[in-house]
Amino acid sequence: MEKALEKFFHLEERGTNVRTELIAGATTFVTAAYILAVNPSILSETGMPQGAVFTATVLISFIGTLLMAALTNYPFILCPGMGINAYFTYTVCLSMGYSWQTALTAIFVEGIIFVILSLTNVREAIFNAIPMNLKLAITSGVGLFITIIGLKGSGLVVPSPSTLVTIFSVHSSIANGTFATAGITAILALVGIIVTAILVCRNVRGNILLGILITWSLGIVCQFAGLYVPNPDAGFMSLLPDFSHGIAIPSIEPIAFKLDFSNIASVGFLSVVLAFLFTNLFDTIGTLIGSASKADLLDEKGKLPNVRGALLAESLATTFAGLIGTSSTATAVECTAGIAQGGRTGLTGVTCAILFLLSLFLSPIFLAIPSFATSPALVVVGFMMFGAVTKIEWGTPTEAIPAFIAIVAMPFMYSIAEGISLGIISYVAINATTGADNRKKISAVMWVLFALFCVKYFFI
Structure with missing residues (x-):
């Protein structure tokens, strides 16, 4: 064995x-x-x-x-x-x-x-x-x-x-x-x-x-x-634990396969999926x-x-x-x-x-x-x-400020998704406008995420 x-x-x-x-x-x-x-x-x-x-x-x-x-x-x-x-x-x-x-x-x-x-x-x-x-x-x-x-x-x-x-x-x-x-x-x-x-x-x-x-x-x-x-x-x-029904395993029937696709075409549903996705x-x-x-x-x-x-x-x-x-x-x-x-x-x-x-x-x-x-x-x-x-890296403002924004946004806005969104937006915006060396740090993926989150806030 x-x-x-x-x-x-x-x-x-x-x-x-x-x-x-x-x-x-x-x-x-x-x-x-x-x-x-x-x-x-x-x-x-x-x-x-x-x-x-x-x-x-x-x-x-x-x-x-x-x-x-x-x-x-x-x-x-x-x-x-x-x-x-x-x-x-x-x-x-x-x-x-x-x-x-x-x-x-x-x-x-x-x-x-x-x-x-x-x-x-x-x-x-x-x-x-x-x-x-x-x-x-x-x-x-x-x-x-x-x-x-x-x-x-x-x-x-x-x-x-x-x-x-x-x-x-x-x-x-x-x-x-x-x-x-x-x-x-x-x-x-x-x-x-x-x-x-x-x-x-x-x-x-x-x-x-x-x-x-x-x-x-x-x-x-x-x-x-x-x-x-x-x-x-x-x-x-x-x-106190209730053993009156023995040690029977609770059934998942009330919640299993209870999917509701009625809202799948809505913008709100898409935003929820994206929030789950990125979080x-x-x-x-x-x-x-x-x-x-x-x-x-x-x-x-x-x-x-x-x-x-x-x-x-x-x-x-x-x-x-x-x-x-x-x-x-x-x-x-x-x-x-x-x-x-x-x-x-x-x-x-x-x-x-x-x-x-x-x-x-x-x-x-x-x-x-x-x-x-x-x-x-x-x-x-x-x-x-x-x-x-x-x-x-708290000594590097272009890294630390977006990090700080992401951290405080989550508890104060009571949303993990908002912290992620604002962290990415602020990172790209700050580094894109503070010199060529900082702009080089922004990957194509980050630009795509920046655009998606901007669309979310300004157009959805």
Whole structure:
């Protein structure tokens, strides 16, 4: 068995072995398993059944990760992207008013386009054409966007008529009688952020998932103590897993193959597809670069061999995601945890994929995890992604200013797509007008993207 694995995954060639790969795969799963709780929580706000989304999330993580292992032999995993699911819910469905069926159709169409582009040199060309500083800025901006989503979901950040947003007031919750729901959950979320941060600082394996479980456990203690009182009408559910129906796997029938093509000819639908397309592209590219660098998989020119295989795996997984009922996949940054444990081949991914599939039988547990327990994970993942900001060339204004615009636009405009659009527009505009040397830095692909985004803002 070990010889067969060695032959298929080329373990010795990558300086690893079966035991190391299995441990790395388990570490990646433990680190990324919070996605199984967070993704259903976010997408359910569109009206999608949370149980069905959980099953779809597990299945697409299993399928996508196996595809990545088969097509690349890299230790990367594919899961629903934590930025793209927020865009799916809060921008496309809640802000723009599209149904989740239409949003899934956009994901499916995006996936088909991605597959076509991945079979050509287009996506590789984009991968190589986008300036590194802008790639880093996109990663950092998505980190901030995820952070504000987490703070909002935790209840720590609330709307304010005078300052747009403000911090939750415990005193006011006591006065108006909501401390047993909104008040205690906000406090628990803050405790969860601190606990998760401590675990990260102490390099505890599976720190994010452990932070979720600790925060959730504290909530259960509060429920037993009467400090937390479930109020389903106000959105505060019981924190105890419901095993009354056994360990039956929630059906994906309510959301699978529910595509709605009625808006496919509209300009608005096209803009959503493009937004998904570019957001997903840059999210995947950024993670691939960072993860491959950490695993020493980049060649001497800084390129990733067989990047086409990685992009094709992500494209196929995104297409399947739209069909079975979840947001598009992306290479998860959490795979770096397994890489840090020595994972270097697709055996890491296969191990993680199998563990994803086994988690189907634990759905009552994952579905009982509340948003105040998963919000700290979003904040900490946001922190991890924001770390890319330190690699930006801040001493070069023509690089730094577009990067800054892309970063701040995402949280302040509450849209990943706007940050990407404005970052590209500002990069081309600034460098095109500040000398011949700077103009030479602008590739033909960047000019095309600049034109497309200008058309979007000024004519659509």
